[in-house]
Amino acid sequence: MSEETIKLNIKRQENNETQPYWEEFEVGYRENMNVISALMDIQTNPVNAKGQKTTPVTWDMNCLEEVCGICSMVINGGARQSCTALIDQLEQPITLEPMATFPVVKDLQVDRSFMFEGLKRVQAWVPIDGTHDLGPGPRIPEKKRQTSYELSKCMSCGVCLEVCPNVNDNSGFMGAAAISQVRLFNLHPTGSMNKDERLEALMDEGGIAECGMAQNCVQACPQGIPLTTSIAAMQRESSFHMFKSFFGSDQEVE
Numbered sequence: 001m002s003e004e005t006i007k008l009n010i011k012r013q014e015n016n017e018t019q020p021y022w023e024e025f026e027v028g029y030r031e032n033m034n035v036i037s038a039l040m041d042i043q044t045n046p047v048n049a050k051g052q053k054t055t056p057v058t059w060d061m062n063c064l065e066e067v068c069g070i071c072s073m074v075i076n077g078g079a080r081q082s083c084t085a086l087i088d089q090l091e092q093p094i095t096l097e098p099m100a101t102f103p104v105v106k107d108l109q110v111d112r113s114f115m116f117e118g119l120k121r122v123q124a125w126v127p128i129d130g131t132h133d134l135g136p137g138p139r140i141p142e143k144k145r146q147t148s149y150e151l152s153k154c155m156s157c158g159v160c161l162e163v164c165p166n167v168n169d170n171s172g173f174m175g176a177a178a179i180s181q182v183r184l185f186n187l188h189p190t191g192s193m194n195k196d197e198r199l200e201a202l203m204d205e206g207g208i209a210e211c212g213m214a215q216n217c218v219q220a221c222p223q224g225i226p227l228t229t230s231i232a233a234m235q236r237e238s239s240f241h242m243f244k245s246f247f248g249s250d251q252e253v254e
């Protein structure tokens with residue numbers, strides 16, 4: 001077994017009300033380790049770099065393949081998923097911090113409810129009237145399908161909110177993820193029945209008007225979703241919706 005060790009510096013916090021502190025750890029190196037496997041080693045043997053017994057570090061994980069987004073944290077200063085953060089590709093000591101945009105539950109685990117509330121506000125779903133077999137849905141033009149597929153890759157990880165300067169304690173800005181999901185569900189033939197409600201939610205407080213076009217979201221999105229294109233498209237649609245409502249026109253314009 002290799003004697004090589006991995007050095008980690010982890011920002012710890014008992015809960016959102018207590019002061020954070022840093023604790024250093026060293027774990028044995030194995031090939032192909034990721035941040036989560038290092039954290040699991042600490043969990044198995046919670047002893048810090050000074051050799052003192054400590055409490056196991058808390059974090060969230062689920063799919064382990066960058067699909068669910070729950071393991072997001074700030075690794076060496078950048079928000080990303082810890083399950084795909086390979087130790088061999090990280091400079092040491094590896095610093096791990098919780099995402100700062102969300103309240104800390106404990107250590108690296110955060111409460112992302114704010115983001116999910118945004119998705120609820122914009123009705124980021126296609127309503128169905130039962131769980132029975134509804135048969136094949138309407139055909140979707142290929143170009144639209146391709147766009148929808150890209151937008152559907154959003155895993156609600158929260159990275160776009162973490163990097164956005166306009167998502168903070170003083171602003172109710174819902175962030176790019178919810179705006180992009182409005183675009184996705186408004187493109188869907190059935191989902192578009194609730195298009196107006198979604199656009200109105202976007203035009204409400206904390207909606208699209210709060211976006212300062214910093215463009216950090218599109219650079220940080222781990223799925224490469226064209227978030228700024230979505231924001232621009234939704235700005236156009238909500239302006240048109242406002243215009244249409246003002247003049248009382250029911251006519252759809254493509």
Ligand code: FES
Pocket residue numbers: 060061062063064065066067068069070071072081082083084
């Ligand atoms: S555990 Fe699901 S994205 Fe990392």
